[in-house]
Amino acid sequence: MSEIDLESARKVAHLARIAVPEENLPALAQELSQILTFMEALNSVDVDGVEPMTSVTPMRLKRRHDQVTDGDVQAKILSNAPDAREGFFAVPKVVE
Amino acid sequence: MSDLNKLTIAKARDLLRAGEVTSVELTEACLAAINEGRALNAFVHDTPELALDRAGAADARIQSGDAPAMCGIPIGIKDLFCTEGVASQAASRILEGFKPEYESQVSAQLRDAGAVMLGKLNMDEFAMGSSNETSVYGNVVNPWKVDDRQLTPGGSSGGSAAAVAADLCLAATGTDTGGSIRQPAAFTGTVGIKPTYGRCSRWGIVAFASSLDQAGPMTKTVRDAAIMLEAMCGHDPKDSTSADLPVPDFESMLTGDIRGQKIGIPREYRMDGMPDEIDALWAKGAEMLRDAGAEIVDISLPHTQYALPAYYVIAPAEASSNLARYDGVRYGHRAKLEAGDGITQMYEKTRAEGFGAEVQRRVMIGTYVLSAGFYDAYYNRARKVRTLIKRDFEEAFARGIDCILTPATPSAAFGLGEMAEADPVQMYLNDVFTVTVNLAGLPGIALPAGLDAKGLPLGLQLIGRPWEEGALLRTAHVLEDASGFVSKPEKWW
Numbered sequence: 001m002s003e004i005d006l007e008s009a010r011k012v013a014h015l016a017r018i019a020v021p022e023e024n025l026p027a028l029a030q031e032l033s034q035i036l037t038f039m040e041a042l043n044s045v046d047v048d049g050v051e052p053m054t055s056v057t058p059m060r061l062k063r064r065h066d067q068v069t070d071g072d073v074q075a076k077i078l079s080n081a082p083d084a085r086e087g088f089f090a091v092p093k094v095v096e
Numbered sequence: 097m098s099d100l101n102k103l104t105i106a107k108a109r110d111l112l113r114a115g116e117v118t119s120v121e122l123t124e125a126c127l128a129a130i131n132e133g134r135a136l137n138a139f140v141h142d143t144p145e146l147a148l149d150r151a152g153a154a155d156a157r158i159q160s161g162d163a164p165a166m167c168g169i170p171i172g173i174k175d176l177f178c179t180e181g182v183a184s185q186a187a188s189r190i191l192e193g194f195k196p197e198y199e200s201q202v203s204a205q206l207r208d209a210g211a212v213m214l215g216k217l218n219m220d221e222f223a224m225g226s227s228n229e230t231s232v233y234g235n236v237v238n239p240w241k242v243d244d245r246q247l248t249p250g251g252s253s254g255g256s257a258a259a260v261a262a263d264l265c266l267a268a269t270g271t272d273t274g275g276s277i278r279q280p281a282a283f284t285g286t287v288g289i290k291p292t293y294g295r296c297s298r299w300g301i302v303a304f305a306s307s308l309d310q311a312g313p314m315t316k317t318v319r320d321a322a323i324m325l326e327a328m329c330g331h332d333p334k335d336s337t338s339a340d341l342p343v344p345d346f347e348s349m350l351t352g353d354i355r356g357q358k359i360g361i362p363r364e365y366r367m368d369g370m371p372d373e374i375d376a377l378w379a380k381g382a383e384m385l386r387d388a389g390a391e392i393v394d395i396s397l398p399h400t401q402y403a404l405p406a407y408y409v410i411a412p413a414e415a416s417s418n419l420a421r422y423d424g425v426r427y428g429h430r431a432k433l434e435a436g437d438g439i440t441q442m443y444e445k446t447r448a449e450g451f452g453a454e455v456q457r458r459v460m461i462g463t464y465v466l467s468a469g470f471y472d473a474y475y476n477r478a479r480k481v482r483t484l485i486k487r488d489f490e491e492a493f494a495r496g497i498d499c500i501l502t503p504a505t506p507s508a509a510f511g512l513g514e515m516a517e518a519d520p521v522q523m524y525l526n527d528v529f530t531v532t533v534n535l536a537g538l539p540g541i542a543l544p545a546g547l548d549a550k551g552l553p554l555g556l557q558l559i560g561r562p563w564e565e566g567a568l569l570r571t572a573h574v575l576e577d578a579s580g581f582v583s584k585p586e587k588w589w
């Protein structure tokens with residue numbers, strides 16, 4: 001069985017930018033371990049020479065001219081922001 | 097005319113065109129049913145004024161002689177679809193208060209065809225779940241009830257399925273990433289089709305796993321599925337994976353003639369521990385298709401058992417990437433910060449408060465399988481297995497198989513809360529028969545085919561060749577006719 005230790009659980013929570021209280025880490029580590037164990041069934045498949053799937057339907061992505069086709073919708077873009085000021089999204093100070 | 101909310105799309109369309117009923121009357125009947133049906137918790141954002149406006153406009157349009165099939169038909173829209181000016185929060189706290197400035201392409205097409213949106217429908221948070229128990233709005237309750245227990249309508253399109261089964265609307269939109277249309281359809285005795293990947297535009301639908309997500313209709317009959325699917329399909333330049341193919345007239349393909357069609361029965365779908373009733377229903381379905389002139393062929397899809405583990409690598413990987421956008425900056429919830437908190441604390445607290453437990457779990461699993469050192473072992477291996485799963489189907493189709501018949505779910509609807517103590521993997525097993533179809537990008541339809549011993553609906557699934565929804569619907573229509581399923585839940589709400 002795959003083991004995710006507390007340190008790995010803490011790390012993955014941080015990478016995912018989700019605050020997980022220290023006391024919840026053991027349960028999280030156990031759940032993640034269970035799910036990873038379930039995924040280990042994949043190790044018994046012979047995938048030698050198999051290409052990883054990139055597109056489920058064989059299609060060529062369409063191309064378009066690289067031009068501006070939309071814009072002037074600043075108010076709409078900001079209308080749902082939790083904190084918008086002077087035409088910008090506002091966030092806590094990033095640079096000291 | 098009474099019980100207008102119980103009509104099918106096809107019947108309502110004919111009555112509307114004949115001038116025997118108005119869209120306003122249909123809409124009022126549904127709005128009343130929605131009000132009576134609060135105990136089901138299916139509709140979570142009602143739009144009665146908008147609905148009556150649109151119904152009035154639809155009536156005027158029909159009178160002027162311009163009546164597309166969906167014109168005047170009252171429907172529900174899953175909360176995953178962005179609807180202009182109407183709350184759209186994917187049943188998540190993190191999108192609390194979000195009112196999109198735009199309309200999803202699929203709901204825009206329905207709106208432009210004259211369909212009347214009654215409101216938004218409950219679902220599992222971000223479409224992650226198989227029981228509709230992960231929603232910020234609370235559980236949806238299945239209108240089917242055979243004892244004291246409240247049952248799940250399935251998920252993630254549980255609100256859509258419950259609303260259609262309980263006649264709160266004539267039909268609803270759903271989305272399906274691993275079975276989220278077909279499993280709830282099976283649990284509620286309704287019809288749900290997931291079209292070929294690329295048939296419906298994903299633009300404006302809150303993304304879960306972009307290489308798997310597809311929208312589709314949830315309806316009372318196969319004919320209704322054909323009518324509504326046609327209105328939802330079509331090329332959209334705003335979605336680069338949308339297929340630039342003509343959309344057939346699906347309804348006209350319901351000829352009832354499936355003579356000579358080859359129906360595959362995949363032996364790998366006969367699972368250990370599957371209830372006898374489901375096995376028997378499956379055999380009965382095959383027999384009905386044989387009686388209709390189809391040829392039944394045993395086939396093998398050897399990589400079936402790896403579909404769920406591959407899905408639970410790929411879908412969370414894509415979700416962890418898609419859900420990175422919920423950062424408390426551009427829309428939705430932002431956590432209250434303490435003095436000295438910086439932007440990282442803002443992200444971490446916002447996402448901890450905004451995402452429920454299952455969404456957090458999947459985002460973290462996805463983050464893990466994409467992280468340095470594990471990418472090849474998990475993510476790339478899963479994508480290779482996905483290639484093999486798709487190849488299984490291609491080989492079956494190359495041998496002349498037209499459709500594949502399987503059970504839709506490994507059980508009938510279970511009780512709400514019954515899976516609370518189980519580990520997450522137990523819940524994932526609900527999707528065992530449906531998830532292969534998403535991995536291979538194929539069209540699949542679930543339809544009711546019988547009742548179990550307790551009186552709960554059981555569904556069968558038909559899987560079609562890519563882009564051949566018409567042939568798939570034709571076979572499903574024959575099966576629907578032959579099984580003669582007409583049961584409805586007894587009204588207790």
